Amino acid sequence: MALPFFSSTRSIPDITAVPRHIAIIMDGNGRWAKQRFMPRVMGHQRGVETVREMVRACRELGVEYLTLFAFSSENWRRPAAEVSFLMQLFLKMLEREVGKLHENNICLKVIGDRSRFDAPLVRHIEEAERLTAANSGLTLTVAANYGGRWDIMQAMHALSQAHPDRAAAFDEEELQPYLSMYYAPEPDLFIRTGGEQRISNFLLWQLAYTELYFTDILWPAF
Template sequence: MHTRAYFDNQGGSPYNETVDIDLKGFISPGSEEERLVQQLDLSRLPRHVAVIMDGNGRWAEKRRKPRIEGHRAGAKAVQEIVESCARLGVKFLTLYAFSRENWKRPKKEVALLWRLLEDYLRKQDKDLIKNKIRVMVIGRREEIPESTEKELERVEAMTRGFDRLTIVLALNYSGRTEIVDAVKKILQDGDLDSARLDEEAFARHLYTVGIPDPDLLIRTSGEIRVSNFLLWQIAYSEIWITPVFWPDFRRRDILQALVDFQKRERRFGAVHARPSEGV
């Protein structure tokens, strides 16, 4: 199956682009995944998908395993979703990997999380290059452990020229902190001119400058909250919540989210005219 998808700049995004989608070998004939793909309009997929990867600890506890085993299983789920988004033509995938609140967890667990991230990045070198996937990082980077930051900088530099899919890792991230940091930058730059400070100007000072707002926000584990994630950027995002714990999140789940996304009418605050009202 091969098609071309066109992403317009609906909703104020500055992005206009056409991408090729090749699903050969992506799904098995007769599978649930094939049934879901057949329901999709591959020319109307979200450009940017953001994910709150929740439930690693509960997944492990349910199986009477250490919490770190849940995080290891979660890393495997990341691989499958990255591949799925790349094959489907999604251009940006933002993953909430470590929040500023996560520092409150036991020190041993936090240290293992950073080490797990370093190991994951080193193991993904070949796949990132082969599939032309770029890696970016948002968050308070100066507080990230030095060894992890060096690995992140290495991978960012190695993948900077790729554009098939951009993985945005939200690390040591807080939506409120991002907004506060944006205000600080505006003050430092001397841009506090109320006549010129509009939403577009403010957004240029966010961590996500140059990245379109998410079209679809996915949260796993069934919790119904946004957990201080991309508070500015998800103003008009469609939100899809699944009870599935992140380590169990698979290709069929991302496809279900995309099918549901396409059933929704995105109005961005406007009211669509009824047929009798004309246009």
Template sequence: MSDPAPGTVPRHVAIIMDGNGRWAAKRHLPRVAGHRQGVETVRVIVRAAGELGIEYLTLYGFSSENWKRPPEEVSDLMGLLRLFIRRDLAELHQNGVQVRVIGERDHLDADIVAMIGEAETLTRDNNRLKLIIAFNYGGQTEITSAVRRIARKVQAGSLDPEAITPETVSDHLDTAGVPDPDLIIRTSGEMRLSNFLLWQSAYSELVFADDLWPDFTPDGLRAAVDEFRRRSRRYGGSGSDAPTLGEG
């Protein structure tokens, strides 16, 4: 697999890590085995992203809808987050990775919230790769919370409703200060966003990989980046091959 040409690597890649459960089921293993293998894949892909020169990597780790899963599976997922931070934080910090966690923290155990805070504080000045973990995250909830924050400012008289722009909304999202993803990858062959970065993905390129997440490799990441390079991004503008409304 060839390296991407200089200057064409997406600045921000976001990944919906899907397929842990199916990976385990194919091997007649409990679902937690798939989640554990998925964490190993996270380690590999974080390293590969840094080597490719990607600046921002966002991983969809746990959605706000995942609380509907069996309690034992939720407990396992929380345990894996704890393990990931305890085991990998030092290496991430040493390698210049900045860690940021987005999503609601209200339902998380106090020790997890403390660990997240520790990881963010320790790595806040790192700039080789910015790793954003979406945990207890949902795009609709994120937008709703942003609207509430904006409404409070309007109510307080500190913000004119006529001055609200798309940038105003972006500045009130969990991802404030982070560029929108250039490329969103979803593994496992499913073709939907599943409430992930709904506002931020307006002009993202989407790549759907057939690999289940535990089977996803650096070559898979490179293939997605190569696919990104082949596409023409016009952000709603025109190009020689751009169809007009009503045409193919």
């Protein structure tokens, strides 16, 4: 069910308190490993530990939504062995962590284009979302094979299919329920680790008025 319509273009969010929604690009796993003369995959494994720490911290602080950019639609260009490892790591984390998330009343959602994922991974994603759907604590969203442009385009296509008579004249309020994160408020705080200062096609619609924080700290050390 979509939230009541809210746009930060109409009301600038109050960030004096704990952010309601934090979105993070987890960058720097490969460089962290390289600095330690380790294979890149070791950086990804250590990055999972940081994810656990971040989820725990957000839950304890009362953050309602945490969104993590795990795998962009551009990441398929990486070496095939690394992509395969990341897919297997995602699958293993679903198998190992979903029960713990459920025990802690955390709702897991996965956004992005699932068409390129193997059937076992899609099945585990669907099962994890079903298991945790009724949980009322932190909503943890993992963006996998996600791109902000893709999100806007799929929302426009879905809206035009649902309301062909409105295709030429729909507005912001009508489009919002068809975006991948229709269920969440716009992020109050965006964090990118690893030193790059760009949003890299992540939540393009939702980050319009979000506070941006960039740090040189690599994700495994964050």
